[in-house]
Amino acid sequence: MAFYVPxxxxxxxxxxxxxxxxxxxxxxxxxxxxxxxxxGVNLFLITLGYREKSIAPIYTSSPGGIxxxxxxxxLTLTSIVIGVAVLALMLSLVVHIYRxxxxxxxxxxxGGDEE
Amino acid sequence: MLEWIxxxxxxxxxxSGFWNPLVWGIVFIISYLVIYIVRGMGKKEYKKDTGQTQVxxxxxxxxxxxxxxxxxxxxxxxxxxxxxxxxxKFDKMHTGNVSxxxxxxxxxxxxxxxxxxxx
Amino acid sequence: MNxxxxxxxxxxxxxxxxxxxxxxxxxxxxxKIGPRIRNVFVIIIMAITxxxxxxxxxxxxxxxxxxxxxxxxxxxxxxxxxIRILFEIDGLNAFIxxxxxxLPIVAIIYSWxxxxxxxxxxxxxxxxxxxxxxxxxxxLTGDLFNFFVFLEITSIASAALIAxxxxxxxxxxxxxxxxxxxxxxxxxxxxxxALFYGQYNALNMAVIxxxxxxxxxxxxxxxxxxxxxxxxxxxxxxxxWLPDAYGRAxxxxxxxxxxxxxxSLYGLFRVIFTIYGKYLFSFDSTQMALTLGVLIIILxxxxxxxxxxxxxxxxxxxRMIAFAAIAEIGYMFLAVGAALSTYTFERxxxxxxxxxxxxxxGGIFHIFNDALDVGLLFxxxxxxxxxxxxxSLNKLGGLARNMKYTTVFxxxxxxxxxxxxxxxxxxxxxxxxxxxxxxxxxLTIVAILCSILLLAVFVKVFYxxxxxPKLPKFSGVKEVPKSMLIAMGIIASIIVFIGxxxxxxxxxxxxxxxxxxxxxxxxxxxxL
Numbered sequence: 001m002a003f004y005v006p007x008x009x010x011x012x013x014x015x016x017x018x019x020x021x022x023x024x025x026x027x028x029x030x031x032x033x034x035x036x037x038x039x040g041v042n043l044f045l046i047t048l049g050y051r052e053k054s055i056a057p058i059y060t061s062s063p064g065g066i067x068x069x070x071x072x073x074x075l076t077l078t079s080i081v082i083g084v085a086v087l088a089l090m091l092s093l094v095v096h097i098y099r100x101x102x103x104x105x106x107x108x109x110x111g112g113d114e115e
Numbered sequence: 116m117l118e119w120i121x122x123x124x125x126x127x128x129x130x131s132g133f134w135n136p137l138v139w140g141i142v143f144i145i146s147y148l149v150i151y152i153v154r155g156m157g158k159k160e161y162k163k164d165t166g167q168t169q170v171x172x173x174x175x176x177x178x179x180x181x182x183x184x185x186x187x188x189x190x191x192x193x194x195x196x197x198x199x200x201x202x203x204k205f206d207k208m209h210t211g212n213v214s215x216x217x218x219x220x221x222x223x224x225x226x227x228x229x230x231x232x233x234x
Numbered sequence: 235m236n237x238x239x240x241x242x243x244x245x246x247x248x249x250x251x252x253x254x255x256x257x258x259x260x261x262x263x264x265x266k267i268g269p270r271i272r273n274v275f276v277i278i279i280m281a282i283t284x285x286x287x288x289x290x291x292x293x294x295x296x297x298x299x300x301x302x303x304x305x306x307x308x309x310x311x312x313x314x315x316x317i318r319i320l321f322e323i324d325g326l327n328a329f330i331x332x333x334x335x336x337l338p339i340v341a342i343i344y345s346w347x348x349x350x351x352x353x354x355x356x357x358x359x360x361x362x363x364x365x366x367x368x369x370x371x372x373x374l375t376g377d378l379f380n381f382f383v384f385l386e387i388t389s390i391a392s393a394a395l396i397a398x399x400x401x402x403x404x405x406x407x408x409x410x411x412x413x414x415x416x417x418x419x420x421x422x423x424x425x426x427x428a429l430f431y432g433q434y435n436a437l438n439m440a441v442i443x444x445x446x447x448x449x450x451x452x453x454x455x456x457x458x459x460x461x462x463x464x465x466x467x468x469x470x471x472x473x474x475w476l477p478d479a480y481g482r483a484x485x486x487x488x489x490x491x492x493x494x495x496x497x498s499l500y501g502l503f504r505v506i507f508t509i510y511g512k513y514l515f516s517f518d519s520t521q522m523a524l525t526l527g528v529l530i531i532i533l534x535x536x537x538x539x540x541x542x543x544x545x546x547x548x549x550x551x552x553r554m555i556a557f558a559a560i561a562e563i564g565y566m567f568l569a570v571g572a573a574l575s576t577y578t579f580e581r582x583x584x585x586x587x588x589x590x591x592x593x594x595x596g597g598i599f600h601i602f603n604d605a606l607d608v609g610l611l612f613x614x615x616x617x618x619x620x621x622x623x624x625x626s627l628n629k630l631g632g633l634a635r636n637m638k639y640t641t642v643f644x645x646x647x648x649x650x651x652x653x654x655x656x657x658x659x660x661x662x663x664x665x666x667x668x669x670x671x672x673x674x675x676x677l678t679i680v681a682i683l684c685s686i687l688l689l690a691v692f693v694k695v696f697y698x699x700x701x702x703p704k705l706p707k708f709s710g711v712k713e714v715p716k717s718m719l720i721a722m723g724i725i726a727s728i729i730v731f732i733g734x735x736x737x738x739x740x741x742x743x744x745x746x747x748x749x750x751x752x753x754x755x756x757x758x759x760x761x762l
Contacts, residue, residue, distance in 0.1 A: 014425075018217070018221060021214060021217045021414070021418065022214050022217050022218045022221065023214065024214075025214075027410070030213065030214065030414065034414065034417050034418060034421070037418065037421050038417075038421055041421050041424050041425050041428065044425065044428050045424075045428050045431075048428060048431060048432040071431075071437075072428075072431065075379055075431075078379075078383060079382075079424060082383065082386045085386075085390055086386065086389075086390060086413065086416075086417045089390055089393060089394065089413055090410065090413050090414070090417070093393070093397060093406060093409055093410040093413065094410065096397070096400060096406045097403075097406050097407060097410060100403035100406060101403060101407075106212055106213055106214050107212050109212075109213075109407050109410075110210060110211030110212055110407075111211050111404050111407055111408065111478060111482075126737060127661060127665075127736045127737040127740055132664070132668050134655075134660070134661055134664050134736065136655070136656040136733065136734045136735070136736075139655050139656050140656070180632075180703040180704060180705055180706060181705060181706070181707075183702075183703050184631040184632065184702040184703055184705060185697075185698070185702070186627065186628035186629070186631070186698060187549050187626075187627025187628050187630070187694060187695070187697075187698035187699075188549045188627070188628050190694045190697060190698060191546055191690070191694060194546065195546070195547055198543075201543065202543070202547060205540065205543065205544055205547075208471065209474055209544070211474070211478075213410065213411045213414050213415075215474075216411065216414075216415060216472070216474050216475055217414070217415075217418060219471045219472050219474070220415075220418065220419075220461060220465050220472050222471075223461055223464075223471065223472060224422075224457060224458065224461035227457045227460060227461060227529065228454070228457050230525065230529065231453055231456070231457055231522070231525060231526065231529075232450065232453045232454060232457065234525075
């Protein structure tokens, strides 16, 4: 049963994130929802690389036992870095949106004709 | 001498038809000839700088240029008016709200999951 | 001399990514010297990249599949641990890469005059080169995780560029929607990649394609990949970000955005035909391929109809073209669905029926034509905006008197996008119509009717922008500067050339791409 806990957490994180993106009106909360999805996917990648009772893949001469897979960790690291860049860009756009619209309600930020 | 031109003018064949721009070009030239001949048969009484060249709107006075131009929104007025029931639905779909965009994505993904995985 | 060319061809896959990436960061430094030198530098960087792409494409079309391993070593993967960054270029990649070679250089030439009055151009050109590098990476890569990384690079650079007009609220909100859509699409793509990795211990597309067994998890991965990439490609009903982004970005950026959208569409083709090709085209899965094909056809028809009908109603020049672009994507998608739903078995092997193959050929051909036609129309819309400072169709009028060349280019684009002979759009649409007629006449009727409506859409634009009485407020409007005319001229001449000599193009470029698409085994064989 304990084996399944991370996968349940992954599904829960992604669903919570999607819920926030779809049903929350505040743009900041939508951005938080996207980071939830990202956390879920990253957790999923890390979990895939873990083997039972394994050690961290950082030794040149291993003290014995199996190592967890290093590749998903490298992937996760890349994904986290990209995620930070996307997050920063989204938040800076939210700042600009607030300057123009004076609100962060997603239902009011719908475009339309200029002036 | 002109070998290089041969692959250029080859006909594009589809399964049941073909398309060669040369044919189109010939048709185009012939139709222009016809137009030219028909035009030549017209009256030759046109004079510049007379009343003939002025705008005639069934005797009504000509308005300002701004008012005479039909703006884009009015061009297919009849079409959009007749299909108003359809356009109202489309407008309801295009809310412009970013949450709805993602909602459509989730719906399509769910629909495909049900059709392709469960069934 | 010959040795240099061979070396360039050998390392071109790496150089194609490296040169724009390096150039992007050098641009900021060179921008300190002066704007003119910077513009020349960016054009040279992009010209070298385009030249290398054409070298590579020529090599692929003559010598077959090319694999390039970063860090050297053997190109084939023996063990199950296939963890290397690897580029694999077959006919399909090469075909899409040609589009990616043409659009950015045109956009950069166009920007010279178009963006001249704006500040922050160093960053603008940097982001353009980054976006181009990302797009080329998406097209050339043979590795799924790599595809995700390049997709994100492209999305970040594009979102920043869509928001270039920071003083306009609409471009900011369009950029925000674009980045939200891209981030979620890319994260779901990564989720699917993780599903593959968990099962097959591989990230390489060819290795996954070879091992695919179509378990329950594979089906989930297919659906997730399909939905994510279809959203990025602008398939209805996940298309709503596209008119926002296309309509609000500067015209030069929109042209490259078309390229990135088509790169996503390419990813979708790769997933369906190569990664799942082995399974979808086997005896056990007739039902599955048929279901997928029918679903794709339904989505495609909805895409065409909604795209055209919404385009007819728009009163903004660029937004209208954006909806027309959605309809055009529907045509390509229709061809793919037709090919998937009509394959038969001969001598134990799955073969797409002759009409399905022809439809696929038309669809692939149409990708190229769509990029050029819609790109040209967006450039014209940008030129009108540059000259008259107005994009609303209600306020424009009578510009044909002042902008003769632009009007001619618009007419070429109009004829091409609505499929009038002798432009290139006609050749590809003719192939699609005729092959569709043998599959289901109803589809042809819908396709032709919508194409006629598309013509009506652009006649509306032509009438309300270029015809009509001379409006006093536009009396001072002049023809746009030379660099913009040159950029439009390049695309227009390619359109007319392909339109007049379609066969040479179909035989030499489209047919290899179609064959590569149908032949998953040779793609796998390039690596294993």
